[in-house]
Amino acid sequence: MSNTQKKGIVIVAGGTGGHILPAIAIGEALKRLSPETPVAFICGAKHLELELYGRFGIRPIHLSVSPIYRHLTAKLVGWMNLLRAFFQSLSILRRNAKVVLGMGGYVSAPVLAAARLLRIPFYLHEQNSIPGKTNKIFSKRARMVFCSFPMTVQRLSATRARVVGIPVRSSIYEATREEALRFFELTENVPVLLVLGGSQGARFLNQIVLPLLKELDNLLRQINQRLQVIWSTGNAHFNSCAEGLNAFVFSQIEVKIFSFINRMEMAYAVADIALCRAGAATLAELALRSVPAFLIPLPHATDNHQYFNAEQFVRNGAGVMFEQHSLNVKRLAEEIVDLIKRPKRLQEMKRAARGLATPGAAERIAEALIKEIQT
DSSP states (O other): OOOSSOOOEEOOOOOSSHHHHHHHHHHHHHHHHHHHHOOEEEEEOOHHHHHHHHHHOOOOOOOOOOOOOSSHHHHHHHHHHHHHHHHHHHHHHHEEEEEEEEESSHHHHHHHHHHHHHTEEEEEESSSSOOOOHHHGGGGOOSEESSSHHHHTOOOOOSEEEEEEOOOOOOHHHHHHHHHHHHHTTTTTHHHHHHHOTTTTTHHHHHHHHHHHHHHHHHHHHHOOEEEEEEEEEEEHHHHHHHHTOOOOOSSSEEESSSSSSSSSHHHHHOOOEEOOOHHHHHHHHHTTTEEEEEEEOTTGGGGGGHHHHHHHHHTEEEEEOGGOOOOHHHHHHHHHHHHHOOHHHHHHHHHHHOOOOTTTHHHHHHHHHHHHHO
């Protein structure tokens, strides 16, 4: 998507899939709406970031930037990397940018600082209900801050903010349940539980899955109910999870385990229920495909934003939240089985999830960026 011969739109998104996947969705919308407009992506230098972009055929420009931690040595390294990334950004933007879109996170900071110095107009997108530090700092100078939740606008000092929702890749809309059943080799009329750890995997979530499956198997045996499970572990945890799974024999449960699901649209199309963290991008994709969720927010997320993301889902009847510090695996299993036993409640939660969907968010942001470069 990038083109360094002609200036166009630069999108900076790195760190995690929560920043990167919405950025890719916006890039796809730009390509559909204005194929002649050059689009370049900037990210950090972590392998995960480059690999994630690579899965979508994108070669991003990467910066040597890292978070600024509290430990003195790490803090000094972080500031040095930030300064170096700022000078890299100046050079990149001079060659590529008529407008910049920052998706939040520490990777955005040096690029937005460079855009401001070069007087290049920039826009922001805030995925979470609680705005991150970078977006808070730069929101006053942004042409527009695109927000995912109404409550986010109240927490920003931006003079211009607009609720558009979370950009979702077009492929998420497209898969059918019938295609997904064939893709995963699953049985029709047997409920499907989708377990997601996010782009990096979630250590705690992966650790509770095996004891959870054991509890579920016992409960399901009592009511003669089968369950199919799709479990995405993340690359770092796959081997240990797969070895642990091989030690179990279930009578009521069939498990399909993956390090990473390349065709997430298939997973969402076939899932009846999800068990996951509460990253904003994941919740947006679940909502779009009407999948209710049992949510375990990441407790160490900045400003506890995942808790507030999950709260939106719960408040609207689309999810059930379990906080990590007080999670009881047996109770979680009982709640999942109770939902499976009550199809009417499950359908109500599916409708509630769909009511939280914001289709067209990527297109709305893309239209604003195209208008900016055409003026």
